[in-house]
Amino acid sequence: MIEPHGGRLVYNVLEGDAARSYWELSTRLEIKPTLGPDGAPIRNPYREIMSIAYGFFSPLEGFMPWNEVESVLRERRLLSGWLFPFPVVFDVSEEELKSSGAKPGDDLLLTLKGRPFAVLKVEEVYKLPDRRELADAVFGTPGRNGEVVKKRFDEKHPGWLIYRSLKPLAIAGKVVIVNPPRFRELYSRFWLPPAESRKLIEARGWRVVVAHQTRNVPHVGHEVFMKRALFVAGGDRPGDAVLVNAVIGAKRLGDFVDEAILEGHEALALGGYFARGRHVVSFVLWDMRYGNPLESILHGIIRQNMGATHHMFGRDHANVGDFFDPYAVHLLWRRGLPSYGIDGPPHEVDRGLRIRPVLLGEFAYCPKCGEWTYLGGPGEGPLCGHEVERVSGSLLWGVLLEGLRPPSVVMRPEVYDVVVKWWRVYGHPFVSVKYLRAKEEALEVL
């Protein structure tokens, strides 16, 4: 079994009397979302607490002190030296800090929806620098990181906007969940934290498990991508299983709804497109930073901690807009990104990852061959010589909104049925203003 990032799986979750002893703490603070310029939630720190405490982000144990933030920005490493791509900070306003009464040495009870949730063992309270500069330092600039950054980040980039919108102060310290929340139905069905996914992988005797990052309902191109990646990872035989891991967090208008993403992937196995047991659907809570190469490191960490041996990375992985080079992730995993302080591929540097990348280019449908074909990635040519047809998000958006059923070579009928099922529930096939409001009010947990 592949070892967790940092060598030890974090599990900071307490139950029973030991947990309840924290519930009456008077030093307490209600967790509030980060709001964008229009007042809409763009991040909720409760998701980070869940992912830290259940070990998805191992070896990270809590919110970073300032010198660790500096270390991450300088060379993308924690103070322990292990690779980690993003600052993870618990930001508060002056009023929140004052009303909570929190100071270094305290146990701060964090409440969620008014109920005890987690304890933050306060190590440090510090002032964040100018958040615009912080956001630039997190993602880079064309001047400093010209190898992959093509355009200056701004409010149109959802990850940059998260850092730009942080409150002025931060509280650092280890987090321990003291009242594990129950997931709403559907999410509860796909909740597979690292300790559990490792048990599953061990029980099934899998040796090659390829992780697939998703924030989309799968079309056939995704399915082909997963199957090809299994062969690449397996070498002379296909790998054992695909671990689909959806990132569940703040949404943007026009995204697919979370429920359709999870059940859409599940439909591939239920429909027999993957043999049962070779395709596991799960999720992690995280408000995507769309950091492309940086995000790919976090994805590698999360899935390595879950027990995956390989991670597939295609074109535009965790990308939005045209800020990053579409193949920045391939560049990172082939030779590193020195401008971010990463001098070699993340799986080859000291205190780096153990999960191995499967780097693939684009797939498209060839009407003449009558099948999906490989178009190639950087430095690679296409597999066939015909004119091909790409399945883009825009194409699916148009087809679905016009009330048309996508051809089965584009979307499996079972997956389309899932899309329609949730369309009936939310009145729209994609994330609408109504969906956004409801989701961030209810969250994924009860």
Place this chain on the structure above:
Amino acid sequence: MRRIALYLDEGRLARLRGTPFEGFVRPMFGGGLYVLVLELDDALGELVLRRFPSARVDARGFVEDLPASFRRVLFEELVARGEVEAAVLAALERASEEEEVPPP
């Protein structure tokens, strides 16, 4: 020049038969789906973009993220009017930025 891609199934394709657009329809994915690409001059394209703040133009000049109601009404107007500019202007009048889209 701006472009709008309208997608068609067999039913919609049949409704375009005999209109000036029939010859411009292109099959996709081995015939499971068809596309009609409308070309709009810059002024008309700007009108569409101004009307729908959510819309954007992709690298190939296609206007994307248009509301469903506009896309659906535009098709109806094309069939009825047989002319792109008149159909786009009529669809701009009738369409809305809807919160809900009826499922199929």
